[in-house]
Amino acid sequence: MSFKKDFFWGAATAAYQIEGAYNEDGKGLNIWDEFCTAKGKIERFENGNAACDHYHRYKEDVKLMAEMGLKAYRFSISWARILPEGSGRINPKGIEFYNNLIDELLKYNITPFVTLYHWDLPYVLHQKGGWLNPESTKWFEEYTTVVAKNFGDRVKNFITFNEPSVFMMLGYGDGTHAPGLTMNTKEILQVGHNIHMAHGKAVRVLREYVKDCKVGITVATQPKIPLTKDDEEMAYDAYFYSGLGGFAWAQSYWLDPIVFGHYPEQLLKEAGDLFPAFSAGDMELINEKIDFIGLNIYEAQYCGKGDCNLKQGYPHTELGWGTYDKALKWGVLHNWKRYNLPIIITENGISTHDWVHLDGKVHDSNRIDFLHRYLKGLKESTEMGCQVDGYFHWSLMDNFEWAKGYNPRFGLIYINYQTMERTMKDSAFWYKEVIQSNGENL
Numbered sequence: 001m002s003f004k005k006d007f008f009w010g011a012a013t014a015a016y017q018i019e020g021a022y023n024e025d026g027k028g029l030n031i032w033d034e035f036c037t038a039k040g041k042i043e044r045f046e047n048g049n050a051a052c053d054h055y056h057r058y059k060e061d062v063k064l065m066a067e068m069g070l071k072a073y074r075f076s077i078s079w080a081r082i083l084p085e086g087s088g089r090i091n092p093k094g095i096e097f098y099n100n101l102i103d104e105l106l107k108y109n110i111t112p113f114v115t116l117y118h119w120d121l122p123y124v125l126h127q128k129g130g131w132l133n134p135e136s137t138k139w140f141e142e143y144t145t146v147v148a149k150n151f152g153d154r155v156k157n158f159i160t161f162n163e164p165s166v167f168m169m170l171g172y173g174d175g176t177h178a179p180g181l182t183m184n185t186k187e188i189l190q191v192g193h194n195i196h197m198a199h200g201k202a203v204r205v206l207r208e209y210v211k212d213c214k215v216g217i218t219v220a221t222q223p224k225i226p227l228t229k230d231d232e233e234m235a236y237d238a239y240f241y242s243g244l245g246g247f248a249w250a251q252s253y254w255l256d257p258i259v260f261g262h263y264p265e266q267l268l269k270e271a272g273d274l275f276p277a278f279s280a281g282d283m284e285l286i287n288e289k290i291d292f293i294g295l296n297i298y299e300a301q302y303c304g305k306g307d308c309n310l311k312q313g314y315p316h317t318e319l320g321w322g323t324y325d326k327a328l329k330w331g332v333l334h335n336w337k338r339y340n341l342p343i344i345i346t347e348n349g350i351s352t353h354d355w356v357h358l359d360g361k362v363h364d365s366n367r368i369d370f371l372h373r374y375l376k377g378l379k380e381s382t383e384m385g386c387q388v389d390g391y392f393h394w395s396l397m398d399n400f401e402w403a404k405g406y407n408p409r410f411g412l413i414y415i416n417y418q419t420m421e422r423t424m425k426d427s428a429f430w431y432k433e434v435i436q437s438n439g440e441n442l
Helices: 031-035 054-068 092-107 136-151 164-173 185-209 229-240 251-260 265-274 280-286 327-339 365-383 426-437
Strands: 008-012 072-076 111-117 157-162 214-220 224-226 292-296 301-303 343-347 388-394 413-415 422-424
Touching: 008 111, 008 343, 008 426, 054 092, 054 422, 054 426, 072 157, 072 388, 092 111, 092 136, 111 136, 136 185, 157 164, 157 185, 164 185, 164 214, 164 251, 185 214, 185 251, 185 265, 185 280, 214 251, 214 343, 224 229, 224 327, 229 251, 229 301, 229 327, 251 280, 251 327, 292 327, 327 343, 327 365, 365 388, 365 426
Parallel strands: 008 072, 008 388, 072 111, 111 157, 157 214, 214 292, 224 301, 292 343, 343 388
Antiparallel strands: 413 422
């Protein structure tokens, strides 16, 4: 059995991680441009100033996507590249770049999926309070309007936010990511509510200007995998539990308000006055209909014998992340059961020890085995009746991996950062065969 006929087989990237050209053609600075200048924040003092030079090499990169047989490409737009001051003045060179990229993708029949926000807030907006400022919802609404008006004639698939839990908690909670702040629980809850509101406003804008669009949000998630049939209910309940402790990482904190129109009751009860005031109109806005749920899944947790934190010698990746063959399967099963919305795997992949061998090729057998295992699990979920509309490998190419710099390599394409030469890895050719068979060869 293969996947559905119109399944989106793709790969994903993010603007700051690949584009480079950080101060060219009128682009404004974003929080990562500034964060990378702070001593000790990024390993080996690296930055995304040049990244993979995708800004100048996008045609070469799209051609490689076509050679790989990709049906879709998920990329983010750099807010500061098209609105250098975050709002107001539009940068025509920024609009031109994304128009050219979109047209190049369509030339090869590759469907563009646009992520509106992948962590790179314009720095001038950070100086005004960033996501803690309730005005951030209006900034995001204006930015989304510019995107919709300029690209909505050709882009029909949109993701509002990528992994809000991560940029909120690492950027505003422990300060390990941009903008490097450490806020208290009350402030974090306000940031989260503002993100929810901004999401709702973006959905409304996209519905207004792109009539036939499909809109979703992408969450970072670690599914709970039951060890036995008897553990399934425990795994489900643990996966969606959301109290004040760890709420930001809870699946239900992000998706319940969007799909059901209310925050988790346990969280509201435990938070009390810490929770920001909201109205029925706020919840109606947050509850704007979405078309799909995007899941970014790398790791998971096993549940069994009354425990959902079993940790005994799991296989792990180059970054030390655990590997879980059934992570995609259970991520889909749990979310389909609770939300009954189409699901797209918007990120999944592995960082391995990659290099160009003496034969000029990159032999990444660990990545192939990892993807084979995870995709087999994804296929099982579709065979069990869940609607999965697509899979995007993270990442199309090696790139700037945030605070880890350039050391981790997640790509299907190897990047020589000294010469910017691209080399398709063995996994890229393997993935091409998967796409050609629509997953039947799994």
